[in-house]
Amino acid sequence: MNRGEIYLVDFDPVVGQEQYGKRPALIVSCDEINDLPLVVTIVPGTNGANVCSNLPWNVRVPSTESGLRIETVFLCFQAKASDKSRFSSSPIGKLSEGWMKKINEALAYTFAITS
Numbered sequence: 359m360n361r362g363e364i365y366l367v368d369f370d371p372v373v374g375q376e377q378y379g380k381r382p383a384l385i386v387s388c389d390e391i392n393d394l395p396l397v398v399t400i401v402p403g404t405n406g407a408n409v410c411s412n413l414p415w416n417v418r419v420p421s422t423e424s425g426l427r428i429e430t431v432f433l434c435f436q437a438k439a440s441d442k443s444r445f446s447s448s449p450i451g452k453l454s455e456g457w458m459k460k461i462n463e464a465l466a467y468t469f470a471i472t473s
Contacts, residue, residue, distance in 0.1 A: 359392045359442065361385050362458050364424060364451035367400065367444050377402040377436060382424075382450060384432050386461060397439040401461065403430040414467045417460045425451030434464035 359365070367383035385392060387399035406418055406429030415435040421428050453461065466472070 359385055359398055359445070359449075361387065361389055361392065362453045362455075363449040364403070364426065364453070365400075365448075366446040366450050367402070367440060369402065369444070377404065377433065382426055382430055383440070383445075384453065384461065386437060386465065395442075397441050399437060400440050401432045401434050401437050401465075403432045405429075406431050415464050417457070417464050419453065419457055423457055424453060432461060432464075434461065435468045437465060437468065 362385065364382050364384050366380055368380050369377050369383075370379060382403035383400040384403060385398055386401050392398050403426075409416065409418070409431040412418060415433075417432045417434060419426075419430050419432065421430070424430055
C-alpha cells in the first residue's frame, strides 16, 4: 500500500454522518507508516454527482485522472485511520503527484496547518 493509491474500502459499521458502505479511499499517510503492520490514513471518496459544491476541504478528481469509473470527490475533512483488513486486495486507481498536491492543500485546510 502506497500513498496516492486508491482502494475499495468497506466503511461499515459507521456512526452518524460518516461515509458508509464500500467506496474508494485514497491513502494519504506516508509510505513509512504504510509499510508497518498498523493502520493507514485514508480519505474517503464519493460520487462527484452527489457533491454540488467545490469546497476547500474536498478535491474533485475526474475519472480520467484517478483510474476510477466516475468523477470522485475526496472528502479530506473525513480523513481517518483504517485497518488494512478493510481494504480490497489491490488498488483500483492512483493519483498523480499533481493531484496529491491538491489533496495536501485540502488536508492542510482541514487541519488548519499553515507553513
